[in-house]
Amino acid sequence: MKIAVVGCSHGELDKIYDQIQYTEREQNIKIDLLLCCGDFQSTRNEADLRCMAVPPKYYNMGSFYKYYSGEVIAPVLTVFIGGNHEASNYLQELPFGGWVAPKIYYMGYAGIIKFRGVRIGGLSGIFKGVDYMKGHHEKAPYNENSKRSVYHIRNIEVFRLKQVSEPLDIMMSHDWPRGVYNFGSKEYLLRNKPFFEKEVNENSLGSKPSEELLFHLKSKHWFSAHLHTKFSATVPHKSGDNETEVKTNFLALDKCLPRRKWLEIMDIPCSDDSMELSYDLEWLTILHLTNHLTCSKATNQYMPGPSSDERWCFTPSADEKEFIRIKMNNDLKIPENFVKTAAPYDRYNRSGRIVQPDAVANPQTIALCDLLGIRDPMSNLIDYCVPEIALSPPIHSTPERLDSNDSTYISFESSFASDSGSSVCGSLRSSLSNSFTCSSPMNVPKQTKLSFPSIRKTEDSSSSADFIPFCIDRTGSDVEPSPRKVFKRRNANLYSESTE
């Protein structure tokens, strides 16, 4: 199959799709899949722009909102990871991946999916040591700190990816694996980006966790963006079998601008004809087995290791994977259950004062978590229903302990998987509106009453009738500084490529 890979999209979806369709016509080919390596900027409206870590002068709507609203449909199935310039409030709704628009799929904080038998992994965000050990504690509305820390890579995602043992075809990370330039032409890189010389010579350019994953996963291809230049390298791996040469073809691409090298078309061998995205069984099993490690606190959390009393290796056994396959009803197809959770931008009805929206739980995530028996970090943050006792160690770490009648997590009507946004919205709303019982795995009953706060209408939220209208009241959150203060506080380096 033919895949197209792009570097940083920066909200330029129209231009990317135009170029892809032009290439298809010119070369008489059909591109099956588009992979975007971050800075996708899936901003649905002007309120989402306020959640993006850029100075106000870069508040540009881009073209994603047209694909979100349904005004236009993506001409090619699109899969992307997050970078450091994103509508973080929207991406946080989908920590385990999900549709941000019809035919446009986000991979979550980290994830592995399959397309036509090709196994594709992704790690969103960029590495910053100061936040690496923390839980995903951020939620909208953000302050100036959390607006940036929200996209920093966390150790739990890297730990989960390190449990993967089955071969990976493609891996994507926004920032480059540290040291990958040692396997390509450093001279070429420094000719294009001379200001990287110090970091290259000190071997400090790029992400250390991604470097570890590069040598653990040994994927056939690794795609990155972020540094806004094209660069390729071939990374050899040690192999127990001397006769098999294992290597990773690394490719970084530029950002989507005229005369930049931001697009690459590749032939990737595939093993089936299905044109739908599928969940990956090993990855789902890892998510299930490591559910107890999910943390929503700003304190450091440590992943278990060989000296731990508890289980520390979560590479799934055949039985554990089979258990998850049954739990998924033997159906690994990713459901096309996109639903709007905010009103799309209306360019004919601009509003006045725009504020950051409140955090929202996404029905796609809730449905997957319910099916898989794991917690939704965002639901947890906004105090939906996950009882504190769910934080205790491996509730479902072994198949025999998992009870299909376990009501720890919200269960929804089967109609939830419907393609219809309105029916999804309706069933979800009616399910959540009812009082229900949350019983812990220790059979300690908990009564939790869910209620829907009144919708706090932002100025730009009036134009759509079919978005999910359940927002959470803002309590104890930081007040967003005025744009003028923000502008003073930040300097020109904020949006430069040398820092974030």
Ligand SMILES: [Fe+2]
């Ligand atoms: Fe970036």
